Amino acid sequence: MPDRPSPYDCFTVADLLVDYADQLLPPQQTERVAAHLAQCPACREEVVQLRAVAQRLEAVEPAAPAPELRTHFLQLLEQEKAALAATAAAPEARVRPMWPQAATRWALRIAAGVALLLTGIGLGQWNRSADSSAAATAPAAGPTRHALQLASSLSGEGAQRLSASDRIQLVSSAAAAVDTTKAADPVVQVLINTLNFDPNANVRLAAAGALYRLRADPRVGEAFTQSLSIQTDPNVQILLIELLVNMRERRATTQLEQLARKPDALPIVRQQAEYGLGTLL
Amino acid sequence: MPVLLSTNPQTSFPVADHYPSDDVLMARVQANDLDQLAVLFDRYHRPIFNYLLRRTNNDRETAEDLTQTVFERLLKYRTSYQPSQQFRAWIYQLARNAHADHWQRQQQLRTTDVLDSEQRGQLGASAFAAQDAAEHSQHLYEALALLPDAQRDILVLNRIQGFSYEEIGEQLACSAGAARVKAHRALQALRAIFFAS
Numbered sequence: 173m174p175d176r177p178s179p180y181d182c183f184t185v186a187d188l189l190v191d192y193a194d195q196l197l198p199p200q201q202t203e204r205v206a207a208h209l210a211q212c213p214a215c216r217e218e219v220v221q222l223r224a225v226a227q228r229l230e231a232v233e234p235a236a237p238a239p240e241l242r243t244h245f246l247q248l249l250e251q252e253k254a255a256l257a258a259t260a261a262a263p264e265a266r267v268r269p270m271w272p273q274a275a276t277r278w279a280l281r282i283a284a285g286v287a288l289l290l291t292g293i294g295l296g297q298w299n300r301s302a303d304s305s306a307a308a309t310a311p312a313a314g315p316t317r318h319a320l321q322l323a324s325s326l327s328g329e330g331a332q333r334l335s336a337s338d339r340i341q342l343v344s345s346a347a348a349a350v351d352t353t354k355a356a357d358p359v360v361q362v363l364i365n366t367l368n369f370d371p372n373a374n375v376r377l378a379a380a381g382a383l384y385r386l387r388a389d390p391r392v393g394e395a396f397t398q399s400l401s402i403q404t405d406p407n408v409q410i411l412l413i414e415l416l417v418n419m420r421e422r423r424a425t426t427q428l429e430q431l432a433r434k435p436d437a438l439p440i441v442r443q444q445a446e447y448g449l450g451t452l453l
Numbered sequence: 454m455p456v457l458l459s460t461n462p463q464t465s466f467p468v469a470d471h472y473p474s475d476d477v478l479m480a481r482v483q484a485n486d487l488d489q490l491a492v493l494f495d496r497y498h499r500p501i502f503n504y505l506l507r508r509t510n511n512d513r514e515t516a517e518d519l520t521q522t523v524f525e526r527l528l529k530y531r532t533s534y535q536p537s538q539q540f541r542a543w544i545y546q547l548a549r550n551a552h553a554d555h556w557q558r559q560q561q562l563r564t565t566d567v568l569d570s571e572q573r574g575q576l577g578a579s580a581f582a583a584q585d586a587a588e589h590s591q592h593l594y595e596a597l598a599l600l601p602d603a604q605r606d607i608l609v610l611n612r613i614q615g616f617s618y619e620e621i622g623e624q625l626a627c628s629a630g631a632a633r634v635k636a637h638r639a640l641q642a643l644r645a646i647f648f649a650s
């Protein structure tokens with residue numbers, strides 16, 4: 173019959189118990205510890221406890237930070253870029269148009285979207301949902317006027333005068349001003365247009381973040397889903413997937429499947445799409 | 454080495470080969486290509502937030518504020534990044550510092566100057582635990598909150614975020630062997646608290 177282990181025996185294996193619990197020891201040392209454990213209930217108990225506490229730590233799920241973190245950081249980034257450009261640019265260089273070639277096409281698309289929204293369906297919808305006696309005859313008031321101003325700032329020539337940083341700011345403050353108790357605030361549609369057509373990826377990201385705050389509006393989930401099939405910037409794609417997953421937007425599964433198989437999407441985007449599918453399905 | 458994003462579906466390289474490394478991106482940031490910071494933000498804001506969340510005993514709001522601070526400092530002090538450093542070690546150091554600053558401010562609010570620094574640390578830990586216990590009843594988090602801050606740091610890195618002893622050594626400027634010893638002690642300390650009573 174083996175002797176009871178002495179405190180000294182325990183001492184000689186004490187430093188090995190965590191690695192033993194983690195199964196990280198080489199075979200020889202593993203045997204040595206196992207031999208000790210066979211005789212020592214105290215050390216056996218310790219290993220069981222180490223495993224339990226390590227498993228609990230490893231089971232801690234990652235938490236998702238608020239999407240506003242990203243909006244805020246991108247805004248900061250654009251400010252810093254503007255500051256850099258201001259110090260770097262010579263006076264004559266500042267006159268040159270800062271607008272990329274795609275801008276005209278983009279501006280036209282937003283302008284068209286906004287015109288449609290404000291003269292047609294969009295405005296009609298809003299008016300129906302607003303207090304009918306006042307809204308029927310009154311000129312564009314309240315949210316509609318605000319949306320008009322916003323739309324003219326975020327699209328067409330208005331936007332060309334604004335830096336990306338300013339547009340991000342505008343997008344964030346516009347979302348904060350939306351009255352979520354009213355159905356179909358036209359500002360939401362303006363933000364959706366910005367998400368789809370602004371030439372700057374960081375502005376599009378900010379629009380996604382702003383819309384996420386307005387996710388109680390059913391148009392938001394729909395817009396994110398649609399936008400996924402037209403966005404090509406991986407950052408925007410990744411954020412949209414994340415937001416759709418947070419919103420448990422199951423309508424997005426078709427788009428996610430397409431994106432997961434899309435040959436020209438980046439591997440990291442395809443992985444994110446697969447992750448999204450795995451979570452939503 | 455090709456650094457731009459390859460979109461060729463035929464290649465079977467892992468993601469890391471398609472995407473420029475952190476250090477390459479950070480070098481571009483230092484050359485004032487600030488958009489690359491958005492990529493680094495995407496890679497790191499979640500892990501850094503989670504690291505700070507566990508360091509602050511699950512105080513979401515503080516963890517978000519501190520994450521914000523980390524990236525603000527990253528932008529502001531981008532020129533102080535040394536290419537010889539690992540970017541990951543550097544950003545975690547920024548997070549560690551932001552947390553330390555926060556911790557210090559908390560201490561100043563809580564303690565009087567008659568206490569020596571050691572007592573202060575212990576009182577701080579139990580004050581955190583007491584404050585936290587009401588919100589987070591899970592036994593594990595309570596036990597974690599009772600650990601000295603340095604031990605909580607290493608457990609979060611090693612067991613929650615899955616860093617190896619080598620990686621922790623890089624971050625804490627010690628050898629992998631020293632990191633292993635510290636991590637083992639921290640786990641033992643947590644075990645003792647967790648299974649006490």
Ligand SMILES: [Zn+2]
Nearest residue numbers: 177182212215
């Ligand atoms: Zn023993």
